[in-house]
Amino acid sequence: MAYCPKCGIQVEGDNQPCPLCSFPIPKVNEEDTEGLRVRKFPKTANPYPAYMRRVLNRIFILITLLVFVAVCLMFYTDYIMNDRFTWSRYSNLSVFAGWVLLFFSFGYVQSYYKVIIGIGLNALILLFGLDVFDGKLDWFMPLAFPIVTGVTVICVCYWSVIRVLSVRSFNVIGSLFMTLVILAMWINFFIQSYQSETNLWTWIIVTVLQLIPVLLIMLVVKYVVPERIKQKIARKFHL
């Protein structure tokens, strides 16, 4: 029998952390008793993750069936009314895009990179369809394609930055604000260029001017704000 020097309680096995305070209990038995000790509890299984997956699968299958029925109904109604597919192409493509989003939100794809790229592609296909259904591409190339591709690339970059950060907490928030600025400016650039009002240099200056205060706040938080306040903020925002 071994004792925890901090709690004073007795435990059967030595050379392991105390079950109450995690203080390492030293080895006291001369011979190795680990193999001889009879297990008191089995190696336990946890049925809940598998159970939750089964429930989610059922819900997803049900939704898929409903989507399938809805799509068929819309095509059918449209065809009966107009003798060809008109409005149903728009609605069905949107419903399909919604279904793809659900597919990602149900956790069938584990890697966040794949999820971000998948959602980006989904948006591209949806927007391409909505633009092309009236016979010609109008706004897809100058607006939708660069914006969606840009947003996807920026999101992938943000996720990569978050992953490599050794200290997360405030850095996550700081880089989030910086990403938002870049994102907003990226969208802004293509909308302006669509309206033929772009001046690349002005745009770059405005973007940098917005990024500087965010960067400054991050530096202040890191080097100026006292540890006590930092901890308080971290506690309040669950960082």
Place this chain on the structure above:
Amino acid sequence: MGDNTWYPLDNAGKLYSSIISSRATTLFRLSATLTSPVHPDYLQRALELTLERFPLFKVQLKQGFFWYYFEQTDRTPEVEKEKYHPCISLSIKKRGSFPYRVYYYNNRIALELSHSLTDGTGGLRFLSEVIRQYLHLKESIPIKQETISDEQLLSETENAFRKYYNKDIPAPGTRLGKSFKLPLSLDKKGHYHIVTGIIDIKELKEKAKAYHVSINIFLTAVYMESLLKLQDKIAIKKRPVVINVPVNMRSFFESETMRNFFVSITPSIDARLGEYTFEEIIQELKIEFSRLLTPKKLSQYIHRSVIAEKSLTLRLMPSPVKDMIAPSIYSFFGEGQYTSGLSNLGIVRMPEETEDYIERVECYPPPSIGNKVKAMITSYHDQMYISFGNLSKDRMLEREFFRRMRRLGMEVTIETNDEEM
């Protein structure tokens, strides 16, 4: 007995059946460790024989329109090798599931029962019969096979709450208000952490005697003191510390029932009044226990248990709606008002012929979200087993309690279920 036999649930059972969730399973464990490894075939046969003696347990929980009820079944539960964490991962509402399960692991037979079926006393009687039958089959110990008469069946399945309910007695006027809560965060679903402390009962008796109180009051006082100490350390605003202590009503009102027959008293210490010494805590608890533990006072608590289910609104509410609101009501008026629970099953007496084959008897409390850590106590032979059940990984209360026991000069041996995770 026909196949259509059914039992309405007792008052406590009605509440417990509505609050069941994947975490708050309402399952508590009673287990006995034998001197030799358990043989599953004999155990299965023993369970079948026991169910013939206690037909109340050969039931499944069904949902009625207004209330849940137990329906007699021809099926027999199967004993299983232990594979999950204690008191968790059993959905008793699932079709075909029983409101309890029998596990075996090495030398241990564990019975996990839902509180909707019975309480600790009823469960212990069932477990001791399973063990008696098992040892008869395995070790050929001589036993007298009992059969159950209709009269006995009636008295064992009676709703004792209703029997001793008197509508003229007023309910106790205790509104507790907010109490101190331990800041524990829940662990993953399917995990339940047990810490059992084993203490020599003679040492404990001497210590309690020195303070002129029973072991029960003594342990409650240590529990209370540990909670007060924790509050001092971690809480910014002080609140009363309230412990929920179930009382076995069979000691005060004659009843043979195998169903729930307990009420909860709630001794408390208001930490806002100042610091309490251990002697003061003991004194307060002594007065509180002797004030409340009389048949007259307890009949008020019976009244409170019964009156809830007599309310017309509640009776007319469909049971799925009850399922939706019961957890919030329970957490608001029930366990939300307590800091923790401490239940003492007392000295467990197994049938004399089986005692030589039983090494120890333990019990684990049911997991609960409102009181993430609770404790349950049994004594068998000359050892006392204090088991904490905790839905969180943080063992602050266990640590405080057992360190205090050590400081009081008692040897404590600790066992946990987490080495096997």
